[in-house]
Amino acid sequence: MKRIITTIFAATLLLTGCGQVDEKAGNRDQSTSSQIINNNEKTITRIMISETGGEDGRDNEWEIFQLNGCNTVIQKDNRFRKTAAYHITDEEYHALVDIDFSSYIGKTEDNEGIADWVFYNTKIIYDDKTDDVTEVYIPELFNELYTITSEYEPFPESGNIGEYAYKTINSGGYFEADFSGAGKYDKCFYLEKDSHPDSPLEVYIYGGEYGHGGYFMNVADLRIDNDTLFVTLYEGLYEAVEYTEEIMTTCCKVEIEPVVSNVIVKNTGGCDFKQIEKSPEPSGSTNSSSDIYFKEPEPETIVYDEEHGLSYVKNQLLISTSPDTDRSKVVDMLSTGDYGEVQIVGEIALTGDYQVEFSDDHSLSEMQEIADYYLVFPFVENVTLNIVSETAPAQSEISEVEDGWIAKFNGGSGEITYHTYFYEAENGYKYINTTSTTVSYGSPQWTERVIDSGSVSTKEEIVQVAKDNGSKQYVLFPDDKEAYKISDFLNMD
Numbered sequence: 001m002k003r004i005i006t007t008i009f010a011a012t013l014l015l016t017g018c019g020q021v022d023e024k025a026g027n028r029d030q031s032t033s034s035q036i037i038n039n040n041e042k043t044i045t046r047i048m049i050s051e052t053g054g055e056d057g058r059d060n061e062w063e064i065f066q067l068n069g070c071n072t073v074i075q076k077d078n079r080f081r082k083t084a085a086y087h088i089t090d091e092e093y094h095a096l097v098d099i100d101f102s103s104y105i106g107k108t109e110d111n112e113g114i115a116d117w118v119f120y121n122t123k124i125i126y127d128d129k130t131d132d133v134t135e136v137y138i139p140e141l142f143n144e145l146y147t148i149t150s151e152y153e154p155f156p157e158s159g160n161i162g163e164y165a166y167k168t169i170n171s172g173g174y175f176e177a178d179f180s181g182a183g184k185y186d187k188c189f190y191l192e193k194d195s196h197p198d199s200p201l202e203v204y205i206y207g208g209e210y211g212h213g214g215y216f217m218n219v220a221d222l223r224i225d226n227d228t229l230f231v232t233l234y235e236g237l238y239e240a241v242e243y244t245e246e247i248m249t250t251c252c253k254v255e256i257e258p259v260v261s262n263v264i265v266k267n268t269g270g271c272d273f274k275q276i277e278k279s280p281e282p283s284g285s286t287n288s289s290s291d292i293y294f295k296e297p298e299p300e301t302i303v304y305d306e307e308h309g310l311s312y313v314k315n316q317l318l319i320s321t322s323p324d325t326d327r328s329k330v331v332d333m334l335s336t337g338d339y340g341e342v343q344i345v346g347e348i349a350l351t352g353d354y355q356v357e358f359s360d361d362h363s364l365s366e367m368q369e370i371a372d373y374y375l376v377f378p379f380v381e382n383v384t385l386n387i388v389s390e391t392a393p394a395q396s397e398i399s400e401v402e403d404g405w406i407a408k409f410n411g412g413s414g415e416i417t418y419h420t421y422f423y424e425a426e427n428g429y430k431y432i433n434t435t436s437t438t439v440s441y442g443s444p445q446w447t448e449r450v451i452d453s454g455s456v457s458t459k460e461e462i463v464q465v466a467k468d469n470g471s472k473q474y475v476l477f478p479d480d481k482e483a484y485k486i487s488d489f490l491n492m493d
Contacts, residue, residue, distance in 0.1 A: 042126035042127065042128060042130070043126060043127040044097050044124060044125070044126060044127075045065065045066075045125055045126060045127050046063065046064065046065040046125040047062075047063070047064040047065075047096070047097065047122065047123070047124055047125070047141075048061070048062070048063050048122070048123045048125070049061065049062040049063075049064075049120070049121070049122045049123075049141070049145075050119075050120070050121045050122075051118060051119070051120055051142075052118070052119045053117055053118045053119045054117070054118040057079060058079060058118070059077070059078040059079045060075065060076065060077055060078070061074075061075070061076040061078065062074065062075050062076075062145060063268075064093075064096050064097065065268075066093070071087065071088045071089065071090060071092065071093035072085065072086070072087055072088070072220075072221075072232075072268060073085070073086040073087075073088060073096075073145070073148060073149070074086075074234070074268060075145075075149055084149065085220040085221075085234050085268060086148060086149060087220075087221050088148055092144070092148055095144050096141065096144055096145070099138065099140050099141055101122075101124055101132065101134070101138070104122070104134040104136055104138055105124075105132045105133070105134050106132070106133070106134065107134050107135065107136045108134075108135040108136065109135060109136050109137070118137070119135070120134075120135060120136060120137050120138075121133065121134075121135050122134050122135075122138060122141070157169075157170075161222060161223070161224050162224065163258070164224055164256055164257065164258065164260075165200075165256070165257050166222055166254065166255060166256050166257075167200075167254070167255040168219040168222075168252065168253065168254050168255075169252060169253040170216070170217070170218040170219060170252050171207075171216045171217045171218065171250050171251060171252050175253050176295075176343070176345065176357075177204040177206070177251055177253070178204075178278060179204075179206045179251070181276055181277065181278070182206050182276060183470065186206065186208065186274070186276075187206065187207055187208065187267070187271060187272075187273045187274070188205075188206050188273055188274045188275065188276045189203055189204060189205040189206065189231075189263070189265050189273050189274075189275055189276070190203075190204055190275065190276050190277060190278040191203055191204075191263060191275070191278075192204065192278060193259060198257075199257075200255040200256055200257035200259070201255070201256050201257070201259040201260060201263075202253065202254075202255050203229070203231065203253065203254040203255070203256070203263055203265070204251065204253055204278075205217070205231070205233065205251060205252050205253065205254070205265055205273060206250075206251050206273075207233075207235055207250035207251060207252075208250060216235070216250065217233055217234070217235045217250045217251065217252050217267075218233065218234050218252065219231065219232075219233060219252055219254060220232045220233055220234040220268055222254065222256075224256075224260065227260050227261045227262065228260060228261070228262040228263070228264060229254075229256055229260045229262070229263045229264070230264050230266075231254055231263065231264070231265040231266070232266055232267070232268060233252065233265065233266070233267045233268070233273075234267065234268050235250070235267050235268075263275070293346055293347060294345070294346030294347075294355050295316075295345040295346050295355060295357070297313040297316060297386065301313050301314055301315050301316070301361065302314075305364055311387070312364070312367075312385040312386060312387050313385070313386040314361045314362060314363075314367075315357055315358045315359075315360065315361050315362065316345070316355060316356065316357050316358070316386040317355075317356050317358075317367065317370065317371060317374075317383055317384070317385065317386065318353065318354070318355055318356075318383070318384045318385070318386055319353070319354045319355075319356060319374060319380060319382070319383050320351075320352065320353050320354075320380070320381045320382040320383075321352040321353075321354070321379050321380055321381060322352060322379050322381060323350070323351060323352045324352075325352050325379040327347075327349070329377075329379055330344070330354055330379075331344070333374065333377050333380075334356060337370070337373055339358055339360070339362075339370055340358055340359045340360045341358070341359040342356055342357070342358050342359070343356065343357050343359075344356055345357045355386065358370075364385075367385060370383075371383035371384070400450060401421055401432055401434060401448065401450065402421075402423070402432065404423055405421040405422060405423050405432075405478065406422055406423060406424055406477070406478070407421075407422045407462075407475055407476070407477055407489060408420070408421050408422075408475065408476045408477075409422070409462075409466035409469075409471040409472060409473075409474075409475055409486075410471050410473055410474055410475070410476060410483075411466075411469075411470045411471040411472055411473040412436075412470060412471070412473075416435065416436070416437050417435070417436045417437075417446075418433070418434070418435055418436075418469050418470040418471040419433070419434045419435075419436065419448070419469075419471050420432070420433050420434075420462075420465055420466045420469050420471045421434070422462055425455055427455075427457065428455060428456055428457035428458065428461075429455065429456050429457070429461075429462060430453065430454065430455045430456075431453060431454060431455070431456065431462070431465055432450055432452075432453045433450070433451045433452050433453065433465070433469045433471070434448050434449060434450050434451060435448070435449055435451055436448040436449075451469070459489070459490055460490070462489075463486055463489070463490065466486075472486060474486075475488070475489045
């Protein structure tokens with residue numbers, strides 16, 4: 001399971017939802033307005049603007065477009081690494097794109113010898129993929145942009161769209177999700193709802209794996225039409241405040257109530273997120289009853305205590321209550337005490353047994369202290385560690401890449417890459433899968449870690465292993481600097 005990691009970022013996302021009531025605009029028309037035809041009788045699909053220089057050293061970018069029936073303005077302040085998204089009325093959108101650009105197209109400013117000059121570049125893109133460019137200041141355009149961006153308020157994390165109530169958690173928040181069925185670069189989502197009739201529909205959205213937390217994904221807009229929830233996401237890059245060597249997943253979550261019949265997810269660039277099925281064993285093992293489930297611990301949370309000769313989960317406890325204890329009492333109990341965020345991740349409702357997980361790790365003595373605290377509650381009968389084994393953990397047979405590989409499959413990009421090394425073996429091939437990340441964001445130095453190893457019999461199985469590891473982009477061979485296609489590898493003797 002790919003666990004959601006809390007990250008720190010300096011991005012600000014400002015917007016109002018297309019399905020919401022805006023004090024300035026009144027009840028907003030949710031229908032998709034027609035694309036604009038400018039004076040040259042082409043349909044404008046996007047306007048891209050940059051503004052740099054000046055006494056204040058500004059470095060701003062804007063994009064104006066329509067998506068999911070919403071009129072959208074994206075603003076990026078590269079100097080302060082802030083990004084904002086605004087969803088505007090049809091009237092405001094027309095005020096931007098109905099400008100007569102013909103008098104500005106192809107013109108440049110004579111700025112030679114002028115200090116602190118502000119440079120502008122505006123690209124107007126049409127539906128036939130052609131574009132026009134101007135490098136002069138367009139007062140009508142910028143006056144309207146400044147007016148729009150100064151009047152909108154932040155999009156609330158929770159609220160109502162008509163009769164529907166919603167709540168969002170962006171990529172800086174903490175929640176548990178299972179994207180083990182997704183590829184490393186997939187943009188996808190899955191839906192989940194528990195058996196309680198009044199519970200919300202939960203939409204878990206996945207943007208892919210990255211290193212060091214230099215990426216974010218926020219909910220930019222929610223709209224509901226014909227019992228369909230339209231989710232628009234903004235994905236961006238910022239300078240991480242804190243670096244980590246852990247692989248991060250970029251995810252967010254939306255809850256909607258009452259339940260809708262369909263969900264469509266896109267980002268502001270128009271990229272579709274595909275819907276996937278959640279793994280039948282999403283957080284461990286479950287049976288057919290939704291009242292019995294438990295979570296398999298993450299390998300990195302299992303520690304071995306030499307003094308007592310046991311391995312236990314350092315962020316989980318098992319709590320047994322009286323069978324007639326209402327679940328809400330357990331939830332209320334977990335909200336008390338100074339132990340950070342505590343969640344129920346496993347449960348046997350019939351017997352009143354709960355598996356709880358802490359957002360922070362704890363030592364053995366701290367776990368004992370927490371257990372003593374919970375035992376004070378009259379409905380708690382027993383609290384124990386989640387013991388994994390009573391023997392020392394087995395050591396990995398392979399901890400580093402061995403020499404003598406005959407082919408190296410590679411994949412990934414940016415701050416994280418994936419590799420699969422293959423070796424000749426007596427009855428086929430053996431392999432070592434690794435992941436490489438930069439030691440810090442933007443660093444030229446890399447760290448490579450062994451993920452797993454195994455053996456296969458055929459070349460086709462080799463390719464499948466590489467695909468599963470995310471390393472099926474190209475192949476390298478020893479003493480050969482050329483990169484080969486996968487098909488080249490399969491055709492070689």
